[in-house]
Amino acid sequence: QRQQKETYSNRGMTLEEDLNETNQYYLDRGIAVIHKKPTPVQIVNVDFPKRSAAVIREAYFKQSSTTDYNGVYKGKYIDFEAKETQSSTSFPLQNFHEHQVRHMKMVLDQGGLSFVILSAFQSFYLMEAAILLEFWERKENGGRKSITKKEIELTSHPIPLGYQPRIDYIKVLEKLYFLSS
Amino acid sequence: QRQQKETYSNRGMTLEEDLNETNQYYLDRGIAVIHKKPTPVQIVNVDFPKRSAAVIREAYFKQSSTTDYNGVYKGKYIDFEAKETQSSTSFPLQNFHEHQVRHMKMVLDQGGLSFVILSAFQSFYLMEAAILLEFWERKENGGRKSITKKEIELTSHPIPLGYQPRIDYIKVLEKLYFLSS
Ligand SMILES: [Mg+2]
Ligand SMILES: [Mg+2]
Numbered sequence: 224q225r226q227q228k229e230t231y232s233n234r235g236m237t238l239e240e241d242l243n244e245t246n247q248y249y250l251d252r253g254i255a256v257i258h259k260k261p262t263p264v265q266i267v268n269v270d271f272p273k274r275s276a277a278v279i280r281e282a283y284f285k286q287s288s289t290t291d292y293n294g295v296y297k298g299k300y301i302d303f304e305a306k307e308t309q310s311s312t313s314f315p316l317q318n319f320h321e322h323q324v325r326h327m328k329m330v331l332d333q334g335g336l337s338f339v340i341l342s343a344f345q346s347f348y349l350m351e352a353a354i355l356l357e358f359w360e361r362k363e364n365g366g367r368k369s370i371t372k373k374e375i376e377l378t379s380h381p382i383p384l385g386y387q388p389r390i391d392y393i394k395v396l397e398k399l400y401f402l403s404s
Numbered sequence: 405q406r407q408q409k410e411t412y413s414n415r416g417m418t419l420e421e422d423l424n425e426t427n428q429y430y431l432d433r434g435i436a437v438i439h440k441k442p443t444p445v446q447i448v449n450v451d452f453p454k455r456s457a458a459v460i461r462e463a464y465f466k467q468s469s470t471t472d473y474n475g476v477y478k479g480k481y482i483d484f485e486a487k488e489t490q491s492s493t494s495f496p497l498q499n500f501h502e503h504q505v506r507h508m509k510m511v512l513d514q515g516g517l518s519f520v521i522l523s524a525f526q527s528f529y530l531m532e533a534a535i536l537l538e539f540w541e542r543k544e545n546g547g548r549k550s551i552t553k554k555e556i557e558l559t560s561h562p563i564p565l566g567y568q569p570r571i572d573y574i575k576v577l578e579k580l581y582f583l584s585s
Contacts, residue, residue: 256510258470263442264460279445279463289439293474295483298515300476329437334479 238307238342241389242292248388255393257294257301263287289326290337296393297401300335302327303392307342313369314343316362324359327352336400340392341379344372348379349395419488419523422570423473429569436574438475438482444468470507471518477574478582481516483508484573488523494550495524497543505540508533517581521573522560525553529560530576 239259249255268281290304304327306318330337330352337352358370380395420440430436449462471485485508487499511518511533518533539551561576 250510253510253513256507256514256516261442261444261466261468262447264445264447264463266443266445276464279460279465282445282460282463283457284460285442287442295481295511295514295516298481299479300481302476326437329431329434330476332434333437333476335437335476 236389238305238340242305242340245388245390245392246292246294249393255294255296255301257292257296259292260287260289286320286322288322290323296336296396299400300330300333301396302330302335302337303340305340305342310369311344311372313371314341314375315369316359317368319355319359324356328356331356336396338392338396340382340390341375343375347382347384347390348375349382349392350375350379351399354378417570419486419521423486423521426569426571426573427473427475430574436475436477436482438473438477440473441468441470467501467503469503471504477517477577480581481511481514482577483511483516483518484521486521486523491550492525492553494552495522495556496550497540498549500536500540505537509537512537517577519573519577521563521571522556524556528563528565528571529556530563530573531556531560532580535559 243259246255246257246259249257263285264279265283265285266279266281267283268279270278270280272278290302292305293300293302295301304319304323306314308314308318327337339350339352339355341348341350358374362368380399382390382392382395385391424440427436427438427440430438444466445460446464446466447460447462448464449460451459451461453459471483473486474481474483476482485500485504487495489495489499508518520531520533520536522529522531539555543549561580563571563573563576566572
């Protein structure tokens with residue numbers, strides 16, 4: 224049980240923190256401009272105290288209709304979702320919402336680069352959206368509700384954990400979509 | 405005074421509402437996938453009542469480090485900011501924040517399409533980021549702190565207000581960047 228959380232518990236970093244640092248690294252060096260979108264919030268009540276900043280006093284979390292990260296690399300639209308699982312055998316598809324999957328499909332149809340960064344089995348993987356959509360469809364057609372570890376290893380691209388940048392997913396994109404050789 | 409607000413006061417729509425409807429129109433028809441980013445909020449305190457949704461009880465508005473809208477059109481990264489003025493003679497550059505302008509420059513450097521949609525003088529204009537950057541630099545170098553109506557008319561592209569879509573900025577982008585003829 225303890226061992227399954229190793230990737231993060233040992234380092235004290237979350238997947239989101241790692242990706243934010245990675246994106247900052249890209250930004251600082253002019254490699255790519257990719258940001259995490261703010262958490263969508265439905266604001267109901269705001270106080271406007273004199274001589275100080277407005278305070279939101281009642282608000283609710285809304286479900287996002289898109290993925291968490293997007294931006295630009297070499298002119299191309301980049302769009303991805305980050306997900307983690309503690310399971311040691313498979314990646315549950317319930318981690319994804321219907322509208323996120325629909326969004327990924329629309330991005331692909333529009334010629335953008337869409338993918339998922341998975342943190343699972345003490346590793347990181349880049350899974351292209353086209354692959355995820357196949358597993359999603361299998362589920363929709365009554366098949367299994369998760370992607371097995373073996374399937375992920377066969378279909379996805381490992382991203383080695385580094386120091387700077389931590390999760391160098393641009394390197395994987397470069398190989399997949401930009402290298403002519 | 406009344407007349408200056410005509411564009412919106414007469415229709416009861418805000419620029420943001422018009423753009424959201426426009427983006428929904430594009431989305432529904434598979435023309436483009438472009439969304440407004442959520443308002444960034446710094447969450448300080450959250451209540452978790454039993455048997456009901458979490459309630460944010462203290463939060464503050466944060467300044468965004470990017471622009472308001474982004475997405476993908478024909479594979480290309482699209483990124484823009486929407487701004488309006490009630491002035492009838494010029495567009496004040498104080499409407500833009502330093503970090504937004506910096507973000508636009510980074511997007512351009514990365515090969516993305518970056519621009520501003522201006523609502524001013526009872527009209528809508530698409531101003532390419534490269535042009536805005538010139539006016540911004542003029543200000544930084546001690547020049548005027550606004551863009552005159554004449555300058556906007558000379559450098560920007562009018563977007564006719566329509567019924568569906570309301571602000572058809574993709575048509576302008578198509579002419580500027582995608583038409584080979
Ligand atoms: Mg997420
Ligand atoms: Mg704005």
